[in-house]
């Protein structure tokens with residue numbers, strides 16, 4: 100049996116820090132995160148023997164168990180085995196990587212693409228692959244932590260601008276050394292808030308100040324644009340974004356990540372990014388599932404249509420209940436409660452009524468924005484919505 104870290108007598112300062120950490124103790128006591136699900140099928144999951152409706156998946160199109168996706172994964176596993184046993188730079192490169200990269204580049208409207216075994220690695224590398232000491236990265240303050248980690252590792256200077264605020268970005272640029280190379284880092288769709296990045300305004304500014312642009316579109320792919328080609332496509336601005344990075348674990352129903360851009364930029368990334376050079380390549384099964392999901396996205400448009408009709412239906416329900424959704428414009432919809440304790444009970448009441456959501460509090464969200472994060476899927480059915488509605492009415496009545 101594993102002995103609890105809380106009971107163990109700590110023998111050095113780091114172990115003492117682990118044993119006495121209040122955040123960890125609170126997390127364990129209230130069982131807020133790290134839930135273990137015993138089963139998953141469509142929008143239903145089982146936790147502690149109880150079936151629940153999943154209302155917090157990033158898997159917007161619901162393709163993770165689509166028969167074509169599952170079959171492709173099984174076939175790849177049978178043909179290639181489980182792993183790649185090495186980095187792309189060494190012995191890990193396979194033809195299914197280049198096939199997927201070509202396909203993704205095409206889908207996104209970019210010349211080239213590089214896939215990695217996690218979106219986190221890809222998004223980190225979208226900064227570390229390009230930024231260096233002496234450069235300046237201007238970053239939206241609500242950016243995903245993968246990009247923040249990339250910025251720190253790159254040794255570039257950093258300037259943060261207020262969330263989705265082009266005016267603030269411009270005012271920062273006016274003050275900066277014009278001779279320094281600059282990168283602007285934004286998200287296409289901000290995952291916690293559900294906001295669409297103000298791409299047209301930000302790209303105009305980038306052009307004026309000759310900035311390289313990196314967009315993490317993990318939550319825009321499969322959701323926005325023609326056939327779900329993402330935020331740049333949604334605005335008709337694909338050619339003007341230098342780098343589109345993202346994840347295979349959201350609408351593509353798999354696991355892994357990508358960075359797409361001009362061929363020169365992607366080849367440079369392959370030379371420079373340590374996340375690319377020293378991490379084992381994407382597995383055969385993950386690659387095949389993502390590839391099959393792209394096939395489904397292109398051949399079965401009904402999933403994207405259902406995603407948006409479900410989003411409208413869910414949003415109308417939240418509005419009717421008078422819940423604050425932080426002006427979300429996408430299927431990623433936070434319910435802002437604004438107080439840690441109330442947000443906890445709101446989340447717990449939903450859970451007790453059979454709806455799985457995610458509790459988020461500071462520092463994960465700005466102070467006063469304690470929230471329950473929810474996300475709609477194309478797969479939610481009328482029966483799911485009945486359960487969701489009953490649970491939300493109950494939780495809202497208890498605030």
Ligand code: PMP
Pocket residue numbers: 217218219220222243245286290315317318345346347348354355356
């Ligand atoms: N970027 C954003 C905006 C994300 O939300 C996530 C995942 N939460 C990632 C990057 C990392 O992707 P992955 O989970 O595939 O590592």
